[in-house]
Amino acid sequence: MGHPLACRDRRSMSRLAVDFGARFADFVAWDDAGLRILKRPVSGDMAADLVAGLEALELEAERLQELRLVTTAPLNALLARRPMPVALLSTRGFGDTLRLGRQNRAALYDPVARSPAPVFLVAPEDSHEIGGRLDATGAELAPLDPADIAAAIAGLRAREVRAVAICLLFAHVNPAQELALAEAIRAALPEVSLSLSHQVDPAPREYERTVSVLSDAWLAARMDAPLAAVRAALAARGFAGELLFGDGRGVLVSDAAARAHRAILLSGAPAAAARAGADLSADGVVIAADIGSLSADMSTGRGGQPGMSETGLLAGVPLREACTDIESIALGGTRRVGTGPRGLNFDVDEGPRLDDALAALGRLPDAGVWSAPFSPEAVVAAAADRMAYALTRYATRRNIDPGRASLAVMGGTGALLAADIAAAMGLERVLLPRAPGASGAIGLMQAARRSEAFARVDLGLEALSAEALDALLDRLEGACDGSGPLVYALSLAARRQMHAMPLILGARPASGAEIGEAFAAGFRAEFGIAPPGPGYLFSIAVYRDTRGPVPPMAELGDGAATGLIATEAGAIWCPEGWRLSRTDTAYRLERSAR
Known part of the structure; x- marks a missing residue:
């Protein structure tokens, strides 16, 4: 899907932002004066999908000055608890640090204590203990044990491990033993990726450092190969520009930084959309919801900057990583709806999808025959109520009055529900960023390097x-x-x-x-x-x-004042009694004067 703002020579566009989602990839190509937007299904092969997008946009890779990327692939794999060929090397006696976790009770009144530790990051048989010890000042008490190192290398080779996390006691004070162990592993297994705790998370507390370095190794096993294929595909097409990645803080970092610190890849995609929402908060506070196919991500913005958290809990994995303060719920266009003890809910395996209800109401094309025992209007109302409740809870927990803050809604599904959500929250107005159906890629375009x-x-x-x-x-x-x-x-x-x-x-x-x-x-x-x-x-x-230049936003068309109103990417549903207008940076959907 393109836009008239860019009806000049497409090949002249020098910047490209790509947001790889679970079902679709959003491409935004732009220069100082115009942009083009493309949404296409993903195949699971990131390099092939990128090349296909370049060809569809008629862009020549060698002319691109910048390519900006985010992907939900690692976060989705983390959510699925997908095992990876990863091993952990730790100081003798500390091999169970991950499984012991913190002894804080996650649910105070649960009679059966369950550790929230992300034990799926490494299989027990891939955890190896290495003799050798430093004291708290970094002084060596005992050297590394060569026999333990040899046994660990044999185990890594036998299990065909692709990534190794090394976390030795007090390595954040003195990295000498970690470096020596890494050198031995690299000499024996040069093809294996190594993650060292003193480089990934150089701070005290063994459990947190273990989780951080294991997450880095897990990401290496999951993402190094597809990203290497992307780099190779770009090089084959003469790309000599700068490859940038959106990180969890809503900013862009270099390819070298992403290679050195892989955790930034985890929340880059939701943070890019949060950046698009935060850009609407220049005059105050905004609470934002990005509703896509599978989930809805909530964030805040103040003074043009996204709300931040110094630690993150991503898919149940605690990371000591400054990141955009995002919370997610299971609500999206492909979520199925059914009846439960408290009415309609979106946590069922069978039943119509939210998209089906939206199509039945004329907000999406290709409506089928609605045969559910509840109406599509009830489904939309239930979705709006669930989102309104989640946003109110999210905001109040951050000392934000949702009645006084601005509301921003985005995402392909979000733009079709924005007025319903605002009404459910008792609000008269809701903001939508430009091209709300491609908010992640737009956030990448607007992000600072x-x-x-x-x-x-x-x-x-x-x-x-x-x-x-x-x-x-x-x-x-x-x-x-x-x-x-x-x-x-x-x-x-x-x-x-x-x-x-x-x-x-x-x-x-x-x-x-x-x-x-x-x-x-x-x-x-x-x-x-x-x-x-x-x-x-x-x-x-x-x-x-x-920050680089951003092209001007398109004018609203002269079409219908209500119903589906097209934007640069995605349509906004404007119901009767509401009106849609635009500012220099956003759309404003508000109730008409009574």
Whole structure:
């Protein structure tokens, strides 16, 4: 599907964003003045689907300056708990760390305690313990055991493992043993991908570090081959531009950054749509719902930025990863609906789909004969009520009054339900981003490119000299290209053994004392007390975000004022009593004056 804004030479378009979903891939090609949008079914072969999209858009890969990608494939595989040929190498005595997990009770009143630990990440027979030990300061107490290493290599070879996670005790303090073990594995099995905990998640607490490095290895086993095929297909067609990936923070990172830190691939797709919603929050707070084929993702935005969480729970996997604060429910166009003790629900295996109800009401084409014992109007009302309840619950848990915030709805299914959801929440207005049927790819188009550099510090603030801090910041700033302002992201705790807390500074800190003052102010604001320690700095990241040009939004057509109204991608359902208008950046669907 194309758009008149781009009825010039299609081959001149220099940027392309692609959102690979569970059923469809959305392509947005653009330059400074116009765009083209294509939605096509996916085959499961990402490289082939990308090439097919390029051909359908008549784009020449060698002319592209940028290619921006996100995919739901790893997240969907994680949701399915799909096993991968992954192994874990840990310090002797710590092989059960994953299965023991944290002993917090997930459900306080459940008489049978069940650990939420993601044990599917590695099979018990693929977990190997290696003799050798460091103390808490990083000093070696015992060297690595060569016999254990040889036995582990034999096990990896016999099980045809493709990715290995290495997580040794206190490696975040001294990585020497992890590096030595990785060198031995690489020499024996050069084709195996290696993930090292001190590189993936260099912070204390063994369980969290084990989960992080296993997730990285799991992603290597799942995504390295299809992404390598994408790179090869692009190279074969002369692509010499920049390959960028949308990450879980709603920004773009380089291909090299994605290879080094694979967890950013997990929530890149929902975060891209959250970015499209957040761009509607420049004048206040927005709560957003992206409703697609299988699920609805909720997010917030404030001042043009998506709401963030310093830790994420993705498909039940806890990650110490700053990411867009997204929560999902099982509601989408292909979800089947049936009756239950509390009325209609969307958690059944048989029955009509939500899409069938929308088609029966004229909101989608190809309506079949409706034969369910409940009406399609009841299905749509149930879907709107479920989404309204979930959004209200999600917002209030984040101290947002849903009655005072703006509501944004997107996604192919969302654009057909937007007015129903607003009405169910008692709202008179709902916003939709441009091309709501391709919100993920539009979010990629609008996202900023992040250039960042990171360094471990591991020093108490009182021991951090101004000279050492200056030298470190000079080095990190020199590695950040782009034109945006520099931002300083620090990870600190009151004392070394405590949980880290993020601190974001918009100005370059001059000393450890200045960092300590900012940390104390942030700690008081968060917890209401002074920090119980002088301050310990784990790491510093410096970054800058650079935004590129975005083409102007299309005018609304001169067609019907109600019913299905076409946009650049996807149609918006405007019922009787509502009217649709547009701003420079969005559509506004609101009740007509009574």
